[in-house]
Amino acid sequence: MADAPVLSVQNLKTSFLVDGAWKSVVRDVSFDVMPGETVAIVGESGSGKSVTSLSIMRLLHADSSRIDGKVLLNGRDLLSLTEKEMRGVRGNEVSMIFQEPMTSLNPIFTIGRQISEVLTRHKGMSKQEARAETTRLLEKVRIPNGKARFDDYPHQFSGGMRQRVMIAMALASRPKLLIADEPTTALDVTIQGQILDLIKVLQEEEGMSVLFITHDMGVVAEIADRTIVMYRGEQVEAGATEDIFLRGRHPYTRALLSAVPKLGSMANRRWPTRFPIVDATTGEAVEPEEVADTVGKGKTPILSVKNLTTRFAVRSGLFARQTGSVHAVENLSFDLFQGETLSLVGESGCGKSTTGRSIMRLVEPTDGEIYLDGYNVLQLDQIGMRNMRKSVQMIFQDPFSSLNPRMTAGASIAEPFIKHKLGTTREAREKAADLLERVGLSASMMNRYPHEFSGGQRQRIAIARALSLDPKVIVADESVSALDVSVKAQVCNLLLDLQQSLNLAFLFISHDMAVVERMSHRVAVMYLGEIVEIGPRAAVFENPQHDYTKKLIAAVPVPDPARRGIRRGLADDELKSPVRPFGYEVPSRRYREVSAGHLVQVA
Structure with a gap:
């Protein structure tokens, strides 16, 4: 490794103009990134990690922000450059990948044109040369049939594939430094695994340095050589990733590590278990208690779903005739008992959220039966529906959009x-x-008002609202997916406590396998609208039978620095399309009983 750093940040201080006064949000942050090295900046929302990256790239509004200190890129201070000179640096010497690719890509231009623009602007290539190089880049980031997809628009790609497009764009000019700001936070676990593997491979091939910003300690353990921990705008600890994980000194570092749910930590535990909550001042973790058994065994299920099918028409042509159907949910059956948590897991597009919405009749099912407290939900009129919703309530993923801002x-x-x-x-x-x-x-x-609360507090308000009618069943649709690790632990503990005190039944919809393992009594794995495996939590996690279940579990990032060189070798294929031609008949499925209550779909 060369002696001179690619990036050297010295005494960085960033302030914002608030009510006529300058308020500092990043204070005296200093670090180096060496050639070929990956440095991770970790911390929760509000810690200043994203503001640090935006300050380095000088992407903050000049009128309302002030950046002091030095940001040296190969010895040249970026803070002393003119805006015109910075435009020559951005996307050329330093590239950035943002958290949400859909807001970073222009929806009215093809992805090929957007990547080609980097090459024609910074490398002076002709349109023909840029097209050939863009096709090569699309194939390099494992986008199948890159040549044919050159003229596709962003909305025609899945979330994982859009993030690959962003990586291709970032790599187009072969930058010396790649800044990745939460590039995997919004992605499913298998797609996240593919993106992490891809960044590792491309880094080795191109020899570039990576500044990786995240709050996920599992991701940090797998990708970072060195780690910087930020808390309330300050750098509280820095060092080799292994040292941070095994010998972290600062209470906040220990708090972050203790709050990370670890897959496999529930071995030999029968019931759901609270998450450890660590006092960020003392750094002391309280060993969580196993939750007492709340499930009403042998009783009539509070919710019984039988052969539920939900399809959406696909129309095309001049007269908008139906040419196919989206088979979102296909022949789904399960029971949910009072005081039980049944988790639906799977990737985006597998039909788990549509299942929750079908049960609530927020979308109308095509076929099947849904019995709640003994009456058939699908036969209720408007008055009956109104009464039914006293018994079942829903908590959505994004509390800000589900709460009225006024x-x-x-x-x-x-x-x-x-x-x-x-x-x-x-x-x-x-x-x-x-x-x-x-x-x-x-x-x-x-x-x-909602804007006066943090994300975790808003989610607590959404939970309180769901409880206002004293429901018996709560459908929690990705209700902790967008939360920071310690806030996620607090909200999950709250749900477990409420379940115990109020005897609630939860249909817990999630793609976070480590959280599901800790929260669930039973788990149902969904793929292309069907349940491919269902059973008690211990049986599914400790003895997975279906290939898709094994794939989901293998993709979970493990907070262990010893795994840093490991490649998962996950296939780059996307979840297959649930769209079927009009009149398509779904083949009948058979299930094999592995053990008591543990069923797996037979191919």
């Missing part, structure tokens, strides 16, 4: 109680105050 927290929680005429306005406010306390917030927060 309503206070108290009003949002009280609204279902008032709409269903369960009491007076005063009783509704008293219930809202009580629920806020129950979900770990304060009744004094009732008059605040």
Whole structure:
């Protein structure tokens, strides 16, 4: 490794103009990135890690931000360059991959044109040369049939493939440094594994340095040579990744590591277990308790789904005739008992969210039966539906979009109680105050608006609102996927505590296998709208039978630095399309019983 760093950040300080005064959000951050090295900056939302990367690239608005210190790229201070000179650096010497590729790609231009623009602008290539090089790049980032997909638009790609397009664009000019800001956070676990493997391979081939920004300690362990831990705008610890993981000194570092759910940690435990919550001041972790058995065995299920099928018409042509169907959910059957958590797992597009919405009748199923508390949900009229929704409530993935920004927290929680005429306005406010306390917030927060809360607090408000009607079943649709690791642990513990005290049944929809292992009594694995494996949590995780279940488990990042050189060797194929021609008949499926209650689909 050469002595001179590719990037040297010295005493970086970034401030924003807030109400006429400068407020510092990053303070005295210093680090080097050597040639061919991967350095990870870790921390939770608000720690300043993304602002650090935007400061390095000078992507903050000049009128409302101020950057001090030095950012040396191969000895040249980027903070002293003019904006015109910086345009020659961005995308050429330094490239950046952002968290959400759909907001980074222009929807009105083909992906080929967007990648070619980098080559024609920075490398002076002709259109023909740029097209040939773009095709090579698309194949390099493992996009199947790159030549044919040159003229496709961003919306024609899946999330994982769009992120590959962003990587191809970032690599187009062969930069010396790649800054990856949360590039895998929004992706399914198997796609995340493929992207991490891809970045490792390309780094070896191109010899570039990588600055990797994330809050996922499992990802850090697998990809980083050195790690920098940030907390409230300050660098609290830095060192070799192995040292940080095995001998972390700062309480916050230990707190982050302790809150990471580890796959396999539930061996020899029968029931769901609380996540460790660590005091960031002392760094001491409390060994979590196993949750007492709450499942009503031998009783009638609170929710019974039989042969549920949900399809969406695909229309084309001048007269918009139906030419096919999206087989979103196909012949699904399962029971859910009082006090039980059944997790639906699988990648985006497998039909798990559509299953939850079909049960709630937010989308209309095509066929099947759904019995809730003994009555058939699919035969209910509007009044019956209104009463049914007292018994089953839904928590959505993004609390900010599911809460009305013009309503206070108290009003949002009280609204279902008032709409269903369960009491007076005063009783509704008293219930809202009580629920806020129950979900770990304060009744004094009732008059605040959603934007005045953090992401984790907003999700607690969404949970309180779901509880306002005293439901028996809660459908939690990716309800912790977007949360930081320690906030995720707190919200999961809250759900487990509520289940125990209120005897709630959870249909827990997620693609996070480590969280599912800790939360579940039973697990159902979905693929292309069908359940391919279902059984008790221990049976599915410790003895997976279906190839797809094995693939999901193998893709989970493990927070162990010893795995850093490992390649998972995951196939680059995407989830197959659930679109079928009009009139297509689904073949009948058979299931083999592996052990008591553990069923696997036979090919």
